[in-house]
Amino acid sequence: MTELLTLAASTAPGLPLGITEGGTWLLRNAWLIPLLPALSFVGILFFGKRMPRGGSELGIALVGIAFVLSLLTAAAWIDHRDNFEGEEVHRAVAVAEHGDDHVEAHAEAHGHPSLGVHNTVTWFEMNDVAFTVGTLVDGPAVMMLVVVTLVSLLVHVYSTEYVAGDRRYTHFFAFLSLFSASMLLLVVSENTLQLLVSWELVGVCSFVLIGHWWEEKPNSDAALKAFLTNRVGDMGLIVGVTILFFTVGSALPGQFGSFSIAETNALAGAGQLSHTALLVASCCLMAAVMSKSGQFLLHTWLPDAMAGPTPVSALIHAATMVVAGVFMIARMYGVFFEGFSIGGSSINLMALIGGTTTLIGACLAFVQRDIKKVLAYSTISQLGYMVMALGVGAWTAALFHLFTHAFFKACLFLGSGSAAHAVHSFDMKSDMGGLRKAMPHTYRTFVIGSIALAGLPPLAGFWSKDEILVGTGGWGLFGGTGGNGAYTFMLIMGVITAALTAAYMTRCIYLTFFGEFRGHGTPHESGPRIVVPLWILAGLAIVAGFGNLPKGFPLVPESFQERFGHFVEPVASYFPSITHATPSWSLAIASTLVVLSGVTVAGWYYFVKVEAASKAAGESLTELPDGLTTKYPLARMGHTLLVQKYYLDHLYTDVIAGGTKGPVAAAAYKVDQGVIDGVVDAVGENAVKAGNLVYHRFDQLVVDGIVNTSGRASSSAGGELRKIQTGKVQDYAAILFAAAMVLAGVLIVIV
Amino acid sequence: MLLNQFLLLAAVLFAIGVYGVLARRNGVLVLMSIELILNAVNINLVAFSAVRETVGGEVFALFIIAVAAAEVGVGLAMVLLLYRNRRSIDLTEIDQLRG
Numbered sequence: 052m053t054e055l056l057t058l059a060a061s062t063a064p065g066l067p068l069g070i071t072e073g074g075t076w077l078l079r080n081a082w083l084i085p086l087l088p089a090l091s092f093v094g095i096l097f098f099g100k101r102m103p104r105g106g107s108e109l110g111i112a113l114v115g116i117a118f119v120l121s122l123l124t125a126a127a128w129i130d131h132r133d134n135f136e137g138e139e140v141h142r143a144v145a146v147a148e149h150g151d152d153h154v155e156a157h158a159e160a161h162g163h164p165s166l167g168v169h170n171t172v173t174w175f176e177m178n179d180v181a182f183t184v185g186t187l188v189d190g191p192a193v194m195m196l197v198v199v200t201l202v203s204l205l206v207h208v209y210s211t212e213y214v215a216g217d218r219r220y221t222h223f224f225a226f227l228s229l230f231s232a233s234m235l236l237l238v239v240s241e242n243t244l245q246l247l248v249s250w251e252l253v254g255v256c257s258f259v260l261i262g263h264w265w266e267e268k269p270n271s272d273a274a275l276k277a278f279l280t281n282r283v284g285d286m287g288l289i290v291g292v293t294i295l296f297f298t299v300g301s302a303l304p305g306q307f308g309s310f311s312i313a314e315t316n317a318l319a320g321a322g323q324l325s326h327t328a329l330l331v332a333s334c335c336l337m338a339a340v341m342s343k344s345g346q347f348l349l350h351t352w353l354p355d356a357m358a359g360p361t362p363v364s365a366l367i368h369a370a371t372m373v374v375a376g377v378f379m380i381a382r383m384y385g386v387f388f389e390g391f392s393i394g395g396s397s398i399n400l401m402a403l404i405g406g407t408t409t410l411i412g413a414c415l416a417f418v419q420r421d422i423k424k425v426l427a428y429s430t431i432s433q434l435g436y437m438v439m440a441l442g443v444g445a446w447t448a449a450l451f452h453l454f455t456h457a458f459f460k461a462c463l464f465l466g467s468g469s470a471a472h473a474v475h476s477f478d479m480k481s482d483m484g485g486l487r488k489a490m491p492h493t494y495r496t497f498v499i500g501s502i503a504l505a506g507l508p509p510l511a512g513f514w515s516k517d518e519i520l521v522g523t524g525g526w527g528l529f530g531g532t533g534g535n536g537a538y539t540f541m542l543i544m545g546v547i548t549a550a551l552t553a554a555y556m557t558r559c560i561y562l563t564f565f566g567e568f569r570g571h572g573t574p575h576e577s578g579p580r581i582v583v584p585l586w587i588l589a590g591l592a593i594v595a596g597f598g599n600l601p602k603g604f605p606l607v608p609e610s611f612q613e614r615f616g617h618f619v620e621p622v623a624s625y626f627p628s629i630t631h632a633t634p635s636w637s638l639a640i641a642s643t644l645v646v647l648s649g650v651t652v653a654g655w656y657y658f659v660k661v662e663a664a665s666k667a668a669g670e671s672l673t674e675l676p677d678g679l680t681t682k683y684p685l686a687r688m689g690h691t692l693l694v695q696k697y698y699l700d701h702l703y704t705d706v707i708a709g710g711t712k713g714p715v716a717a718a719a720y721k722v723d724q725g726v727i728d729g730v731v732d733a734v735g736e737n738a739v740k741a742g743n744l745v746y747h748r749f750d751q752l753v754v755d756g757i758v759n760t761s762g763r764a765s766s767s768a769g770g771e772l773r774k775i776q777t778g779k780v781q782d783y784a785a786i787l788f789a790a791a792m793v794l795a796g797v798l799i800v801i802v
Numbered sequence: 803m804l805l806n807q808f809l810l811l812a813a814v815l816f817a818i819g820v821y822g823v824l825a826r827r828n829g830v831l832v833l834m835s836i837e838l839i840l841n842a843v844n845i846n847l848v849a850f851s852a853v854r855e856t857v858g859g860e861v862f863a864l865f866i867i868a869v870a871a872a873e874v875g876v877g878l879a880m881v882l883l884l885y886r887n888r889r890s891i892d893l894t895e896i897d898q899l900r901g
Contacts, residue, residue: 776899776900777897777900778896778897778898778899778900779893779894779896779897779900780832780893780896781823781824781825781832781893781894784823784824785824788820788823788824
């Protein structure tokens with residue numbers, strides 16, 4: 052592949068890919084970073100039990116080294132981004148006029164292009180199609196490397212105390228390491244095939260870790276649910292990747308297809324690929340995002356995944372794995388940008404799914420008793436925010452939100468774990484309350500994380516959330532300009548979610564840390580191995596937002612503005628030329644006011660009304676005895692709807708799965724009884740109206756007879772058919788061979 | 803070189819394998835019979851590939867050998883678990899899936 056690319060570069064003026072084979076050693080050898088945790092996995096698996104600390108030291112050491120390497124890589128990238136002047140890789144394709152202009156215009160608008168560092172080897176070659184493995188290191192990849200290794204390292208440290216004494220302690224650390232390795236492999240993937248492999252790997256790790264305490268049925272059920280729900284979306288990924296492979300092949304002369312992400316994006320961006328194919332592929336990939344990143348309709352697994360140990364929830368189901376979907380969109384943005392026509396429109400599938408998810412997730416977070424479930428739904432909601440941002444073309448804002456969210460959500464999850472560790476329960480209503488005195492560190496970090504999540508300035512969440520709202524471009528109301536389209540609808544959804552987020556976090560803080568303690572025993576603050584990671588994450592939740600101060604921000608030199616966007620957003624032809632919206636004070640102030648109103652309403656309810664009611668009742672209450680839900684039936688119905696999670700689980704298990712697995716004969720019989728009989732009855736009634744006794748007899752004897760007979764016949768057919776299902780494997784094998792023989796016979800006769 | 807001999811050998815192996823899969827009650831022997839079937843296919847692939855002087859068939863045969871090794875690994879693990887749980891690897895006794 053490498054040779055082919057450079058050859059093409061020297062012979063034909065092709066489409067530049069915006070990638071280079073050069074760069075410093077660190078950038079070219081980023082594969083070392085996923086390799087380290089992978090080694091740790093193997094090491095812990097084979098030698099962990101014999102180590103003095105059960106293998107955790109190996110995991111921490113190697114993930115720590117990976118973290119340091121990631122930081123060095125990030126430093127190398129910062130240098131490379133602005134100063135690297137090496138030769139760019141070209142590919143020989145008949146490039147449309149549009150393609151060249153497009154690229155040049157892009158580079159002019161953004162200054163020095165960022166050449167992603169590309170390093171591949173051929174894995175195997177078949178019929179002139181080279182299957183490669185390798186790394187593509189650019190802004191988003193480097194950012195993810197740092198985030199994943201940092202959160203993973205902190206979670207490793209935290210876990211040494213949290214799961215101390217667990218019977219599968221070693222096993223737990225082995226899979227934490229494997230997870231880190233797969234996620235790191237995913238973010239540096241150079242082609243979609245490698246992306247697919249690592250995508251499945253993180254899914255498996257998620258399954259294993261959710262079911263870590265599989266002896267209890269709900270936990271193993273949750274693990275299965277997560278895995279199977281993800282399988283649904285994975286089909287979309289496989290189909291989408293396949294479609295892209297062949298679509299790209301059709302645009303490359305003399306080539307069958309290509310998995311290369313840079314090529315796919317560059318060709319899509321240059322308008323070389325069929326729009327229909329891109330649209331279908333985007334929809335398929337979107338299904339994968341819906342399952343992995345917990346988007347609406349396939350999000351139901353994520354709250355159940357909280358059955359896993361809390362460090363796992365923090366690492367996998369909040370900070371890193373669930374953003375794999377978001378990262379995948381960001382990676383394949385050329386495809387999505389063209390496929391969904393994101394630029395210049397006012398609604399598209401991705402923005403709609405994201406917007407819906409962010410709203411329904413925030414609503415569901417209100418009715419949870421379990422502190423982790425509040426955070427789980429909050430994660431769904433925030434992931435919806437990111438997908439919505441990508442859907443409206445605010446790419447940088449989405450990745451920036453991913454970056455800040457990783458810190459404050461990991462902080463919140465680890466904080467909830469620390470609280471739950473002390474009271475041995477996750478139930479806020481019955482076992483928590485008043486923990487602020489007993490657990491000052493957990494309390495403070497949790498509040499910091501909550502403020503960052505709610506998006507109050509100057510904490511991290513504010514900057515990223517505001518940037519997304521600006522990026523919707525639908526805010527002519529506030530005098531704003533720019534953006535890729537006029538997504539006013541998404542702006543409204545985002546603002547409502549901001550208010551809801553602030554309100555449910557206020558509720559969560561009140562129930563956990565205020566009032567009187569409602570559990571048993573006396574809770575104590577957790578040890579340093581829990582508290583230190585909490586403080587590190589809380590610190591990052593405060594400062595991470597300054598990484599991307601908006602352009603024109605006063606008092607700050609220009610070289611400190613939009614640093615994140617500058618270094619993370621690729622300026623290359625494998626990335627579509629997106630338009631950036633200009634930030635405005637009025638929107639920032641408006642969104643802050645909205646958040647404050649959310650805090651005020653919830654605060655007034657809990658800190659004033661419930662507090663007063665608690666004093667009056669002489670016990671620590673968690674809600675008003677005569678609240679809205681008891682007074683108004685409509686509010687109660689809404690509450691039930693939320694508690695039942697919009698009945699989606701019922702839809703999936705009872706209606707869809709139950710309907711499919713129900714005995715076919717019974718279904719046929721029901722159709723007979725319900726539909727056919729109903730039709731017959733209607734005919735009969737008409738006959739009675741006509742007063743024709745002969746018809747009536749005919750109906751009774753013949754038609755009804757037919758109906759009953761067919762019902763009985765299908766019922767008995769079902770009874771006979773079930774005899775085939777002996778459950779013995781050899782009987783099935785016999786049927787299989789018999790069928791194969793029949794098929795072979797047919798083949799011989801025909802051919 | 804005559805193709806027939808190879809094909810006959812493969813057919814015989816295949817038939818023995820099918821007989822084993824259908825008639826033996828011992829789980830391990832059934833697995834072995836599946837191996838026979840797979841190897842019958844391998845012989846066919848290699849034979850055709852040799853006659854037509856291409857390498858495609860041999861490559862496929864190699865793939866099949868690798869996959870078969872994995873399959874036997876999983877299959878033996880299942881048989882082992884069966885034995886642990888039920889103290890028997892008689893396939894006729896395992897009919898929990900009966901409809």
